[in-house]
Amino acid sequence: MGEMAKPEGAAGPAPARPADGAAQAQMDEPQLRAALALLTQEVETLRLAGAERDTLAGLVNQLREANQNLLLDSVDARVLREDAGQIERRQSDFLATLAHELRNPLAPISLASSMLTKTPGTASQLLNLQTIIERQVKHLSRLLDELLDAARLSSGRIALTWLPLALGALLARAAEVVQGRVSERRQRLTLKIGTAPIVVDGDQARLVQAFANLLVNASKYTHDGGRIEIEARVLDGQAVVTVSDNGAGIAPDVMPHIFYLYTHGPSSLTRPESGLGVGLNVVRNIVEMHGGAVAAASGGQMSGSMFTVTLPLSRAGLPAEPPAAPGPAQPRRGRHILLVEDNVDASDTLSMLLRHEGHSVVTAYDGPTGLAMAYAHRFDVLICDIGLPGLDGYDLIRKLRGSAGAHIPFAIAVSGFSMAEGRPRAIAAGFGQYLVKPINVDALLTLIASDAVTQLVRKDG
Ligand SMILES: Nc1ncnc2c1ncn2[C@@H]1O[C@H](COP(=O)(O)OP(=O)(O)OP(=O)(O)O)[C@@H](O)[C@H]1O
Ligand SMILES: [Mg+2]
Structure with missing residues (x-):
């Protein structure tokens, strides 16, 4: 059939295009069919490519839209975060000012009550009243301190004094803070610190405060005669302290909120003292300022609680001697x-x-x-x-x-x-x-x- 051989399938060479009407007239039917098939295939390929391009364009549009929404959402989130930050700072400032102002009237009340004990011949009934005033002034002043402290800690406006510290000594000091309240309630407080010293870097007063807060809670939310344990050990290259009790436990719906400021669990008979709901927030802020973390666990109500604090080990590894307590007053007369x-x-x-x-x-x-x-x-x-x-x-x-x-x-x-x-x-x-x-x-x-x-x-x- 000469040079116009029938092409084999789509991949075969393209049929030579007829140069003129005469040549076209020379194409036989099978050749025309093959040329047509090829053209149809080309058109189909182009159509598919077109459809793909449309789909791609659609996808690009969707992506662009999603991207814009994401951008808007992230701007919204940033604005909301800034607003929340500002509100929190304003709230902290207000609380700090309030606590500061409330301290002023407290000063003369406290001094006046001290005077009663120093005035000769004060009736015993008055002395009893003085004890009450003194106790309440101390309570109020402690609440104000907590408020001020929580406000400052939550806004990060607190300076830490960094020293290498023996963890065992910190826990012993924290235990001293709660000893009175623990004995009053006939609870058993066990301190497990092992013999090898564990050293962390940090602010002594703040870390004692954090552990004391956990121990105060453990005592507060545990029945009379209950058990409290505080233990320190090294795990995976970190210092780990657990404070556990066999007390009231924490309900699952309360658990997610306990570290937030001013939140506390439901009042009950196991809550003999009212609190501000700042203790655990202070703990979390202090621990995080030291590069650590705190977590809570409980089997639920009435099945005890366990708080775990992890802190980085000290790089220096030198335990500092805790500063000696100030000596007793040695009054000298006549300044x-x-x-x-x-x-x-x-x-x-x-x-x-x-x-x-x-x-x-x-x-x-x-x-x-x-x-x-x-x-x-x-x-x-x-x-x-x-x-x-x-x-x-x-x-x-x-x-x-x-x-x-x-x-x-x-x-x-x-x-x-x-x-x-x-x-x-x-x-x-x-x-x-x-x-x-x-x-x-x-x-x-x-x-x-x-x-x-x-x-x-x-x-x-
Ligand atoms: N050991 C614990 N056992 C059971 N519940 C606890 C324990 N520790 C904390 N909680 C729960 O977590 C809540 C928050 O504790 P947080 O110490 O922040 O506040 P608070 O003790 O109520 O008041 P504050 O510490 O300001 O005096 C508590 O009200 C209590 O419901
Ligand atoms: Mg508390």
Whole structure:
């Protein structure tokens, strides 16, 4: 059949296109069929490619849309997160201010009640009432501390002092904190710390606080005579502490919320003390600030609870000796004291107490008067509030220290700000010591009687 041989299938060579009508006329029917089949196949391939392109275009559109939605969602989430963060910060700030303000009236109440014990001939009935006032003031002041602390910890505004610490000693200290309450309820507290020292890096006071909070809960939510155990060990290169009890347990619906601020389980008879619902949030924040984690487990109601804290082991591995507790006050008589305090009740009660201890006290109720008095007389000790009308405590001490020739007494700042927040500022401004309101009277008397003041008086005298 000459050169126009019939092509074999679709893959065969394409039929030569007829050059002119004459040549076309020469194509026989089978050749035409083959050419047609090829054309049909080409059209079909193009159609399929077109359909695929449409599908692809559709998919691209869907992807683009999904991407846009994702973008919008993530922007929404970021805005919501920022809003929530702002609300939480504002709430924390409000609580911190509230706690700070509530400390002020507490100071004179506490001092007035201390005065009752120091006044000769106080009737025994009054002394009983004094004990109640003192106890309640301590309770209130502890609640305020917790509130302030929780607010600060949750917003990360807390500075840690890092040291290598022996975990066993930390747990023993935490156990001391709850010992009173545990014995009162005839519970058995077992401490298992092993013999090999486990060392972690961290802030001693904060870690003790975290473990004490877990132990307080274990005691609080366990019946009288119940069992509490705290154990430390090393597991997978980490320090692991478990606090377990055989008490009330935690219901599954409460479990997911227990580490959030201001949440607590249902009130019941196993909850003899009301709390703020901050203890576990404080635990979680402290542990996480130390690079660790805390988890809770319970078999459900009435089947006990177990809290597990993991902390990284110390790289330094050197246990620090816990600082020695301050020695008992050794009151020495007759310091000459300037007291600058704008709360008249607080000033009156504190000056009464100081005079009762044999000191002479001059009072000022505002900053400028306090500064003028400090210029005019040689005081051994200055006790100065921070928030003062006219001139605050920081400026008062700065001005006094900045004045050539002025006599500088041993300066103690007193304020409602927590130790962590208030102390660095007070020391930076020029105070020698810092006390948080309500003042621990014994700590103040110890300071006034301390060698630091004696040396200052000798040097000047
Ligand atoms: N060991 C435990 N056994 C049973 N329930 C517990 C235990 N520890 C915590 N819980 C539950 O978790 C809740 C939150 O505990 P958290 O310590 O935060 O607050 P709180 O104890 O109620 O108050 P606060 O600690 O502020 O005084 C508790 O109210 C309680 O329901
Ligand atoms: Mg608690």
